[in-house]
Amino acid sequence: xxxxQLLLFAVGxxxxxxxxxxxxxxxxxxxxxxxxxxxxxxSLYMIAAFVTVVIANQIGAGLGFWAGLLxxxxxxxxxxxxxxxxxxxxxxxxxxxxxxxxxxxxSLVVAGGVRITFGANYRTVLSPxxxxxxxxxxxxxxxxxxxxxxxxxxxVGVWAMLYRTNLGRNIxxxxxxPDLLNATGVNVTRLYTTVFVxxxxxxxxxxxxxxxxQAISSSIDTDVLVLAFAISVIGGLGSIVGSGIGAVIVGMxxxxxxxxPATNPYALAFVFIIMTAVLIVRPRGLFGRAES
Amino acid sequence: xxxxxxxSRRDRLRWxxxxxxxxxxxxxxxxxxxxxxxxxxxxARFQIFLGTSALVLALWAISYNLMLGYTGMVSFAHxxxxxxxxxxxxxLFKRYNVPVLVGLAAAPFVxxxxxxxxxxxxxxxxxxxxxxxxxxxxxxxxSLVYQSYDFxxxxxxxxxxxPDQLTDYTTLYYFTAAVVAVCLLLMFMIVRxxxxxxxxxxxxxxxxxxxxxxxxKVYELAIYTIASLFAGxxxxxxxxxxxxxxxxxxxxxxxxxxxxxxLLGGTTTFLGPAIGAFIYVVLDNTISKQFPYQFDIVLxxxxxxxxxxAPGGVSDLPSVFVRxxxxxxxxxxxxxxxxxxxxxxxxxFDVRKALASDxxxxxxxxxxxxxLSIEHLSKQFGGLRAVEDVSxxxxxxxxxxxxxxxxAGKSTLFNLLTGQMKPSSGKVIFDGRDITGKPxxxxxxxxxxxxxQITTIxxxxxxxxxxxxxxxAHGGYTIRPFGIANRMFHAExxxxxxxxxxxxxxxxxxxQLSHGDQRxxxxxxxxxxxxxxxxxxxxxxxxxxxxxxxAMELVRRLATERHLTLLFCEHDMSVVFSTAxxxxxxxxxxxxxxxxxxxxxxxxxxxxxxxxxxxxxELGA
Numbered sequence: 079x080x081x082x083q084l085l086l087f088a089v090g091x092x093x094x095x096x097x098x099x100x101x102x103x104x105x106x107x108x109x110x111x112x113x114x115x116x117x118x119x120x121s122l123y124m125i126a127a128f129v130t131v132v133i134a135n136q137i138g139a140g141l142g143f144w145a146g147l148l149x150x151x152x153x154x155x156x157x158x159x160x161x162x163x164x165x166x167x168x169x170x171x172x173x174x175x176x177x178x179x180x181x182x183x184x185s186l187v188v189a190g191g192v193r194i195t196f197g198a199n200y201r202t203v204l205s206p207x208x209x210x211x212x213x214x215x216x217x218x219x220x221x222x223x224x225x226x227x228x229x230x231x232x233x234v235g236v237w238a239m240l241y242r243t244n245l246g247r248n249i250x251x252x253x254x255x256p257d258l259l260n261a262t263g264v265n266v267t268r269l270y271t272t273v274f275v276x277x278x279x280x281x282x283x284x285x286x287x288x289x290x291x292q293a294i295s296s297s298i299d300t301d302v303l304v305l306a307f308a309i310s311v312i313g314g315l316g317s318i319v320g321s322g323i324g325a326v327i328v329g330m331x332x333x334x335x336x337x338x339p340a341t342n343p344y345a346l347a348f349v350f351i352i353m354t355a356v357l358i359v360r361p362r363g364l365f366g367r368a369e370s
Numbered sequence: 371x372x373x374x375x376x377x378s379r380r381d382r383l384r385w386x387x388x389x390x391x392x393x394x395x396x397x398x399x400x401x402x403x404x405x406x407x408x409x410x411x412x413x414a415r416f417q418i419f420l421g422t423s424a425l426v427l428a429l430w431a432i433s434y435n436l437m438l439g440y441t442g443m444v445s446f447a448h449x450x451x452x453x454x455x456x457x458x459x460x461x462l463f464k465r466y467n468v469p470v471l472v473g474l475a476a477a478p479f480v481x482x483x484x485x486x487x488x489x490x491x492x493x494x495x496x497x498x499x500x501x502x503x504x505x506x507x508x509x510x511x512x513s514l515v516y517q518s519y520d521f522x523x524x525x526x527x528x529x530x531x532x533p534d535q536l537t538d539y540t541t542l543y544y545f546t547a548a549v550v551a552v553c554l555l556l557m558f559m560i561v562r563x564x565x566x567x568x569x570x571x572x573x574x575x576x577x578x579x580x581x582x583x584x585x586x587k588v589y590e591l592a593i594y595t596i597a598s599l600f601a602g603x604x605x606x607x608x609x610x611x612x613x614x615x616x617x618x619x620x621x622x623x624x625x626x627x628x629x630x631x632x633l634l635g636g637t638t639t640f641l642g643p644a645i646g647a648f649i650y651v652v653l654d655n656t657i658s659k660q661f662p663y664q665f666d667i668v669l670x671x672x673x674x675x676x677x678x679x680a681p682g683g684v685s686d687l688p689s690v691f692v693r694x695x696x697x698x699x700x701x702x703x704x705x706x707x708x709x710x711x712x713x714x715x716x717x718x719f720d721v722r723k724a725l726a727s728d729x730x731x732x733x734x735x736x737x738x739x740x741x742l743s744i745e746h747l748s749k750q751f752g753g754l755r756a757v758e759d760v761s762x763x764x765x766x767x768x769x770x771x772x773x774x775x776x777x778a779g780k781s782t783l784f785n786l787l788t789g790q791m792k793p794s795s796g797k798v799i800f801d802g803r804d805i806t807g808k809p810x811x812x813x814x815x816x817x818x819x820x821x822x823q824i825t826t827i828x829x830x831x832x833x834x835x836x837x838x839x840x841x842x843a844h845g846g847y848t849i850r851p852f853g854i855a856n857r858m859f860h861a862e863x864x865x866x867x868x869x870x871x872x873x874x875x876x877x878x879x880x881x882q883l884s885h886g887d888q889r890x891x892x893x894x895x896x897x898x899x900x901x902x903x904x905x906x907x908x909x910x911x912x913x914x915x916x917x918x919x920x921a922m923e924l925v926r927r928l929a930t931e932r933h934l935t936l937l938f939c940e941h942d943m944s945v946v947f948s949t950a951x952x953x954x955x956x957x958x959x960x961x962x963x964x965x966x967x968x969x970x971x972x973x974x975x976x977x978x979x980x981x982x983x984x985x986x987x988e989l990g991a
Contacts (some may be wrong), residue, residue, distance in 0.1 A: 115498065168678050174498045175444045179633065180677045182626065186670030193663040275783040300623050304509055311502050342515035350513065353506040 082214040087333050093222035095329030096229035097288040101302055102321040103236055104280030110316030111249050111273045114166060115174070118179040120303030121188035122158060122278045126150035126285030128196045128307075131203045134289070143206035147286040151279050158278020162271045170194040185299065193296045204292040221290055228287060229325075232280070236318055239276075249273055253316070257335045276358075308353045314366025323364060327352065388641060395425065395547060399540045401750045414685075417817055418539040422546050422611045423855055424651040426604050427631060429550045431643035432557060433600035434628035439637035441593055442573040446622045447488060447504035449480040450511040451598035453620035455605025457515065460528035460615045465521075470530055474549075474606040481602025483597050484511075489594040505622050512620040520977050527616035530609055546607050554644075560596065561640055567595055567839045567855035568848035574828035581826065582786070582843040582899060583814040589848075592932035630669060633676045706974065741766040741903055742787075742818075747796030749782055756782040758959040760796070764903065764937050764952075769929060772939040773970075775979060778956040780939040781823065784907050788820045789813045799900065815844070819896025823907040825888045827895065829881025833872050836880050836891055837863035840898035863898070869931075870894045870924060886917035889922055897932065904929075906938035910945055918942065922949055947971070955979070 079087075105119045133146030161184055168178045207224050210217040240246035248269055251259045261264045284302075292298075309328050313320025328349050335345025356363060376904040402417035428477060429450055431896060437443040445477050458480040459473035468476075488511075492503045515522045534544045554836055560566055568589050571579040580586050609615050620623065626649075628643070635646025742764040749757040757779040764770045772780050783792040789810040798806045805813050815818075830835050841859040867876040870890045875883060880891050896904045909925060910918040922945055929936050940946050946953065946967070953970040955962040957979050963970065970976055 105664035165674065165678070173442075174501065175442070176677055177445060178501070179629065179673055183677065185669040186626075186666045186673065190663050190666030190670065193666070198663075229963035299623075304505065304622060307502060307505060311499075311506075343519075344513060347510055347517070350506045350510040354491065354503060354510065357499055357503045357506065358491065361495045361499045370917075 081098040082216050083337075085214065086216045086218070087337055088330070089218055089222060089226070091330035091333030092326070093225045093291070093329070094332050095325040096225040097284050098231055098305055098309055098329055099229050100287065100304040100321055101281055101284035102313070102325055103232070103318055104277040104284070105306045106310045106313070106316055106318060106321045107236070107249075107269035107280070108274055108277035109310065111149075111252050112166065112170065112270055114169065114177045114181070115307075115315075116274075116277070117178055117303065118161060118188060119277070119281050119306060120299035120301075121185040121192075122154045122281035123285035123288075123302050124192055124296065124299040125157065125188065125295075126154045126282035127289045127298065128192060128201065129153055130286040130289040131201045131294055132196070134203045134206070135201075140206050143203065143290065146203075146289075147283070150286040151282045154282025154285070155275045155279040158275045158281075159271055161278070162274040165235075166274060167267070167272075185303075189296065189299060192299075196296070198296050200293040202293050203290050215269075225287055225291065232283065233318070233322055236280075240318065245272065300310045304351070308349050311353050311363055312356045314363025317363065317365040320363055320365030389519045391641060391644065395421075399543055402692060415539045418543050419611065420651050420655060422539075422543050424544050424648045425543075425550045426607045426611070427627065427651065428644035428647035429553055429607070430601055430604035431628040431631040431635075432554065432640070433597045433604060434625075435567075435632045435637055435640075435643045436557060436561070436593055436597045436600070438629070438632055439642075440566065440569045440573060441590055443590065443594065444501045445492075445504045445594070445597075446501060446598065446625050447492065447508040448601055448628060449622070449624035450488075450508045450620045451485050451601040452605040452608070452624075453515065453617070454484050454511070455481045455602030455614065456609040456615035456619060457522060457528060457605075458602070458604050459609050460530050461522065463530045464523075464528055470532055470610070473530075474603075474610070477606030478599045478602040479607065482599035485598025485601075486591070486595045489591050489598070492594070493591055508620065508622045508625075512617060512622070515620055516617040522617070525617060527614050529614045531622055532610055536610065542611060546610065549603065549607060554599055554641075557600060558640055559598075561627045562854050562856070563852050564847040564850045564855045564858065564946050565589075565592075566851075567835075567842055569829070571828055571839050571843075575821070575826060577790075577810075578826045578828060578895075580810040581814050581820055581822075582658060582840040582895060583811050584843050584848060585809075585811045592799055614699045619760060630673055633673060636946070735761060738768075739766045740764070741768075741801060742937065743799045744783075744787070745797040745799070747783070747786060747798065748794045749779075749786055749791060750794045755959050757786065757793075760956070760959075760961050762954050762961060762964065763816070766902075766935055767933060768952050769926075769936040769950050770938070770952045770954065771946045771967075772937070772956055773941075773943075773946055773960070774939075774956035777958070780956055781907060781960040782959075783956070784820070784905055784939065787813075788818060814899060817900065817902040818905065819893075819899050819901030819903070820905040821889065821892040821896065821907060823911060825892055827880050827883070827888055827891050830879050832877050832878040833867055833880050833883070833891055834863045837866050837894055840895045844899045866898055869897075870928070884917075886913055886921050889913075889921055893925065893928065897928065897934075901934070901935060903935045904938075906936065908940055909938055910940065910942055918945065925949065930953075 101119070101123055105116060108114060108116050108119075127150075130143065130146035133149055134142035135140065137145055165180050169177045170230040205219070205221040207220045208258075209220045211220060211223065212218075238246075240249060248259065248264050248364055251264075252266060252269055252273075256266050259269075305328060309321055309324035311324075312327055313322070313324030331348050331352065332345050335348050398421035399414075399418050402412075402421070405412045405417065406414040408756050434445075434448050437445055437448070450783070455477040458477040459470055462468035462473040462476060463470050488504075488507045492500055492507060495503045497506040515523060518524070532542070536545060561569075568579070570582050570584055571582070571584060572589060576586055605615075605619070608619075631646040631650050632643040633646070635644065636642030636648050653668065657668055663789075740763045744760055744762050747757060747760045750753065760779070762781060772783065774780055782791065786793045789805075789808055789812070792807040796806070797804065800813075800816055800818060803816055805816055805818075808816075819846060828839070831839065835856065838856065838859045841862060842855060845859075847853075847858065864873065864876055870893065872887060872890060872894070875887070880888060883891070893904065893906075894907075906925070910921055913921060925936065926949060928934060938949075950967055952964065953967050954964045955970060955973075955976050961980060962975055963973050965973070
């Protein structure tokens with residue numbers, strides 16, 4: 079493998095990592111604060127992807143995409159709020175099984191709704207940032223580079239939200255001891271809704287950003303969910319830094335796994351081998367806190 | 371469930387439902403033919419085909435429920451074993467020309483082998499992480515099947531041709547029904563056997579299960595493997611009527627089917643998932659025929675309703691019906707939430723006799739044999755030394771109290787003795803055996819029973835079952851996959867329940883009794899285990915003065931009657947001085963002093979320690 083190819087596949091891996099990070103960060107944020115694994119996370123991602131595609135195709139590429147992205151994030155955030163109030167509030171602190179099934183039920187309802195609203199066909203949208211950049215004889219799609227940049231901006235944004243704002247301080251306090259936080263006068267119920275809306279919005283952002291780079295169908299929800307699980311587990315559930323590292327690992331494994339002929343068919347299998355290994359050796363993941 | 375109806379009526383109702391279910395299953399082909407006569411649009415063949423698929427789904431779901439309902443494990447890999455079963459038949463047939471019936475016989479064993487190996491891996495994590503690990507394993511198996519084009523046929527799947535005798539829908543239906551019936555019978559035997567009792571106790575309370583001597587991990591692996599074995603049969607039967615195995619069978623989302631079906635029918639009853647399977651198949655074919663996309667929504671709505679309407683968790687489903695029933699019909703015999711045993715234990719206590727034997731024992735104790743010997747035991751958590759260089763001896767027949775202010779290391783010491791924690795250094799010798807660092811279930815078997823600080827019993831099992839299951843575990847019967855657990859040690863358990871004053875309440879769920887009576891159950895469990903030494907971690911914590919007196923009278927009486935050795939820690943000094951013959955004082959992880967209650971009471975250091983704490987408390991520190 080030449081250095082040029084190496085760079086090409088590395089950038090491919092990073093652009094995979096980019097959208098996967100945005101989705102996994104939302105999953106992880108919600109788990110960290112609410113201790114709930116949201117099985118409907120991939121559904122929110124799927125809704126956003128469809129909303130973006132439909133709006134972008136209506137208005138026309140470029141402006142249409144950006145409008146679609148904003149609407150998609152707003153829609154998923156709002157749906158997230160509804161899910162939190164109607165479903166999640168009733169399952170906090172209960173067995174994992176109840177939480178898994180409750181959010182799984184939501185994902186079924188969403189999947190059905192998406193198929194009714196958008197049909198079962200594949201949809202595509204033109205890239206809002208067309209063109210490519212040539213480096214060392216290989217060309218790189220501008221949009222891939224944009225995705226990587228966007229993920230970095232979002233990573234910094236989430237970090238700043240968690241460590242530089244009142245909201246973030248409250249979220250971190252809720253992770254440590256929600257009862258104590260409640261006693262200090264913070265409305266923890268509302269805080270949980272806020273966290274879930276942010277998590278849903280991140281799923282939406284991931285779905286919107288991925289839309290121009292993939293064909294969108296009504297089965298992308300479970301595909302992305304299982305990868306987001308893998309990333310969160312590898313990096314450590316509840317850790318944003320972990321989601322970043324996990325996303326890069328998974329993105330790279332998929333990218334390089336697919337281009338190396340010997341491993342080509344088993345690229346995805348490697349992701350799950352790593353996930354298995356991490357869970358066995360270090361169940362809380364590379365950056366996760368031990369569960370008390 | 372136990373209190374839903376009077377016993378006889380409940381049994382009759384239950385067997386009625388079971389009989390109706392089996393009769394319905396047996397009559398599906400003629401019923402389908404009849405419907406075709408009445409309504410020519412309805413194809414009998416298709417209806418019989420649906421019946422076959424419902425049978426297979428029922429078997430698959432009940433095998434899932436062996437884990438979900440009986441041990442509380444949530445696995446995302448169960449569909450993979452179902453898929454392995456189907457692929458076993460297909461690949462043996464296509465590549466090795468093995469007859470499909472032989473393949474069907476092999477399928478469960480291949481699935482069980484895969485289940486055993488992957489189950490060993492999955493067991494490295496617990497609870498949520500166990501579930502996520504099964505998800506990874508499931509996706510791994512899926513990718514292998516999906517991508518091994520040459521071996522499995524990849525996304526084309528693998529097809530078989532069934533022998534001519536089984537191509538007829540009705541014959542295939544009865545063939546499937548026969549195999550499913552045999553499997554259900556085997557699973558039912560397991561569920562009500564002592565092995566099933568062990569599984570039930572794990573679901574009810576893992577810590578207590580270990581403390582009655584059950585090796586929790588081994589039993590969980592066993593049921594995981596057994597469940598994958600029956601999933602393999604279901605997968606093998608699936609390919610008989612679909613004539614095709616495909617990789618999506620192994621995809622993690624495929625697990626939704628058995629889970630939803632179990633939920634629909636109820637996870638706490640053995641045949642519940644079978645009822646769920648028939649409902650599911652009917653729903654699937656009525657709704658998705660007309661509204662292909664609405665089925666998911668309906669399914670989601672049903673799951674949501676079940677999950678949100680059963681606040682006690684999914685395992686508590688029947689209580690919803692009980693609550694609904696009570697809302698509509700205030701039954702006359704609606705009785706007893708917390709009940710009180712009305713001091714039976716005290717009435718039965720012969721004071722003079724106890725005092726007499728007390729006097730004899732007190733002299734014997736200090737010259738007697740050492741039962742438990744702790745040598746230089748230490749436990750560190752990071753920099754904190756919770757227990758440091760503790761040595762003490764507990765004599766046979768003694769009632770030995772450990773006291774000390776909060777943070778003295780009493781509970782940590784107990785956890786080191788019963789295996790909840792491993793010591794950093796030092797030795798524990800019990801009855802001549804080195805038990806240092808052994809796991810809880812092994813220590814329980816050597817004869818150390820324990821009542822935990824927070825009462826740890828099996829709340830949904832009856833008082834008698836609590837004791838029966840402890841006796842089964844103690845006798846080593848829990849490895850038996852046959853026999854009826856609830857009929858074993860019935861009389862012995864009843865006798866023991868009576869001995870602790872709970873004879874009248876033996877048929878009540880243990881969790882419904884008062885706090886003090888639950889304590890008594892916990893102590894009785896130790897007796898059921900034949901424990902020579904019983905550890906009591908703050909036996910009267912949270913009790914009223916009346917309950918305290920009652921509980922301690924019981925403890926003293928049992929210790930006397932049954933020649934028990936007691937080791938307990940307690941904050942209530944009146945309890946300590948009325949019960950203990952030897953007192954060890956711990957302070958900041960070390961042994962401060964030891965002696966008779968009188969000696970300790972007058973020890974100036976002890977007074978200083980307690981006074982010091984009092985002063986601190988007064989200062990609000």
